[in-house]
Amino acid sequence: MPEAPTIDGANTVWLLVSTALVLLMTPGLALFYGGLNRARGVLNMMMMSFSAIGLISVLWWFYGFSVAFGADVNGLWGDPGAYLGTGTFLAETDLWGATAEDPSGIGVPLYVFMAFQMVFAVITVALISGAISDRARFGGWLLFAFGWATLVYFPVAHWVWGGGIIGGDLHALDFAGGTAVHVNAGAAALAVALVLGRRLGWPREGMKPHNVPLVALGAGLLWFGWFGFNAGSELTVDAVAGLAFVNTQLATAAAVLGWLAVEWVKDGRPTLVGASSGAVAGLVAITPACGFVAPWAAVLLGVVAGAVCALAVGLKYRLGYDDSLDVVGVHFVGGWIGSLWLGLFATNSVNGAIGDVVGASDGLFYGGGLTQLGRQALAGLIVTAWSFAVAWLLAVAIEKTIGFRLKPEAEAGGIDIAEHAESAYDLSPAGGGGAFALAGIGTPGDAAGAGPASGERAAPASEERAAPVSGEPAAPVSGERAEPASGERAVPASGERARSVGTKVAG
Amino acid sequence: MKLVTAVIKPNQLDAVKEALHALGVAGLTVSEVQGYGRQKGHTEVYRGAEYTVEFLPKIRVEVVTDEADVEKVVDAIVGAARTGRIGDGKVWVTGVEAVVRVRTGERGLDAL
Structure with missing residues (x-):
């Protein structure tokens, strides 16, 4: 006989706290990006993050949560009517994961689970903004955020976590958002940066970070909030949440060292921008892997991600695309590294859910062969292709209709004044x-x-x-x-x- | 009357101020400026991209003085601002036609 539905206090408290932690990441991102930007566009850069909090939160409540986590329709999206914004979920039975046999699920009210996933949607959209600094009209950004969240993030979250094609059918692993968040946002960032084109004067003119302490403060807030992002993604209070927490710290610390080592050898000086960027690269890379690998594999992942991302941020100069604040070099590349890492180092011995829940295999170095590596690569490719294509089409459509790229004279005078009529300093x-x-x-x-x-x-x-x-x-x-x-x-x-x-x- | 203008290293401002004070110079105007001479700038590296910072922070000191004291003022500034390293700055002297003290309306040397 199934027991009556019961709320689990510990799980619920942890997810509520994690939700607040993850929300703080978006203002943290705003500071990180804002400091990296030139002074005359810092407010617009921060506005893109703050407006994402506003817009995406409401969309998530209205239909995003349903599309991502409603009952699977066809592997591509959830039943949009499942949790449509007009419903309320106060009944005792409205617990996430509840079934007829297990009426309590994880013992977390739907409201709490919905809020936790809401702040993931917010920051994923905000991440894209770093690629288009100083030149995207604000109305165009809002329209893009609306379209991309609706057509890309909500369905992709369903593919990965909602029982859709990637997690449910392909059995690819993604603990907290390597493909759903970072590869996804990175691919979109590249597309929009290509459609909008380069900032006036880039790369000939110097566009160096205007406030490095803000960059470090933002990185610190991201790091702090990321514990909710990663350890919270276990959804329950258990040993795997602890593993995810420790791995998050280890990989991030190692990535700081990895990035600094590359800088020191290649450029001659270790920098605070480099240490901050290394931390973010490590956080990105460990995100999909934090609950699925042993701590030593997390340290190794951090070193590799820090070093590779430190080199990857130079690609834009070789290839000529103005990914202004390196969303591609850090989030796209870091997300890919972390996702593939699972194909090498995932092990059921640290988290039984790998085999039991997702139906995935151990990684190559744990005797699983190449099966999981192939699944991880395919998952990354699917998300990359869909996100890039839709973002490209959306950006072109916005440019052709209401106009996305700022007028040259407005850009030269500074987007803060032109779009927001305020100045930072x-x-x-x-x-x-x-x-x-x-x-x-x-x-x-x-x-x-x-x-x-x-x-x-x-x-x-x-x-x-x-x-x-x-x-x-x-x-x-x-x-x-x-x-x-x-x-x-x-x-x-x-x-x-x-x-x-x-x-x-x-x- | 003469206007003595000096562009110096920011670190030397205190020494220059002390030297002028010792001479009895009653007031001076200081502004933060940027520029370069033979010294040129330096480079900074952010995320692997090298930026050449050509304009360096400098301090401009301006003193209006009696023609008779010009040499002493110039020597005091040069002596106090010199570190012997490249980038120590420049001092130049220009003529001043009139000076008025705003508070009292005094003119000429009385206004200094």
Whole structure:
């Protein structure tokens, strides 16, 4: 007799925590990419990540979760109606993995499982943005994110984890997203970078990272969140979750060393950008393998992934594609290495699910022959081909309709100003006026209402300065400090400016 | 009156300021600038890509002084800014027609 459905507290808590950890990876990615970017496009780069959180979360709730994890229809997608956004899953029986024989499944409410998988979809889309810095119109990006998530990520997650063709039929292994996330996003990134073309001046002009500490901070947040990504993907609290956790740390640490070694020998100096990039390469590579290999194989994987990715980021200069922040060199290449690694080092001795659940074989070095290596390669090829092709078609379609590539003059002036009317760094005390024009107060000079009421945008130079003070115009006039209630103290520079402009208004 | 302009290494600013102070120079203006002379720049490597950074950070010091003191001011700056290594900078002198102290309206040497 099956028991009554029971929620497993430990599993549920761990997945809730993991969900929050994985969500933090996307802002971490925004900082990582933002720091690697030039200063004039850092906000747009970060916006692509933050907008992915907004858009993909809602799509996932509405139909993404159903397409990925609904009952398998034909190996290609899940029943879109299974968990369509209008349903609620509060019943005791709404536990992930529940069946007639095993009504508790893993004892995790569907809401929790759905949320955990939601943040994977978010970051996978955000990963693509690193390839197209400084030149993709924001509306085009949103449309692309919508189309790619719908046609690529949701189905591919089903292929790999939802009982579809890759995990269910091919018996390829992917613990936390080597093919579903990294190969997938990397292939799309290459396609969009090719359709959009190179940044103006690339590679002749220097486009070096503008803020290396931000890069390191972002890498650190990714690393932290990745424990939820990898160890959380076990879905339950057990020894394999511990293995995945330890392997994540070991491979990442080894990849830092691998990347630095290549830099030191090839370029003469080890760099912080290199250490941060090596960490991300290691995290990517261990993702598919973390719960399926022994720790020594994870260390070896880290060294190999760090070293190979450090060399792979140079490919774009030889081949001439502007994958701006090396999504291909790190995520596509690292994802492939980790996926193939399973064909060499996967072993049922560390995780019985390899044979029992996925129906996969041990790797080559564990006596499994070439069977699993072939499956892993085929899985990678399927995802690469589908993701690249759909991303290419989507990008071309967007370019031909609403336009995807920024206009050259806007790109030259900086995408932050052109697309978002804000600037990342306002360090000059000579910031200037125009602040109140946007706030609708007007200045004595343009009392006739030549400001926003005319429907015209203010000139970019004044718009860019507007943000710091426009929210609190009243306080500076009184000569006092800006109200603390606004949530942040005005920094001295903008406070000074606000005061002088405010005086003008008062007069 | 003369305007003495010096472009120096950022690390030498304190020494130059002290030397001018010792001379009794009442005020000076300092700005952060970038440039290069014979020294040229340096290279940085990010993800294997080499970037040549041609413009190096420098400090520009500007002092307006009585014509009679120009040589002393120039010597003080040159003495304090020199490290003997390439990239120590340049000092040049130009004429100044008029100076006004904003607060009082004083003109000429009185305004210095």
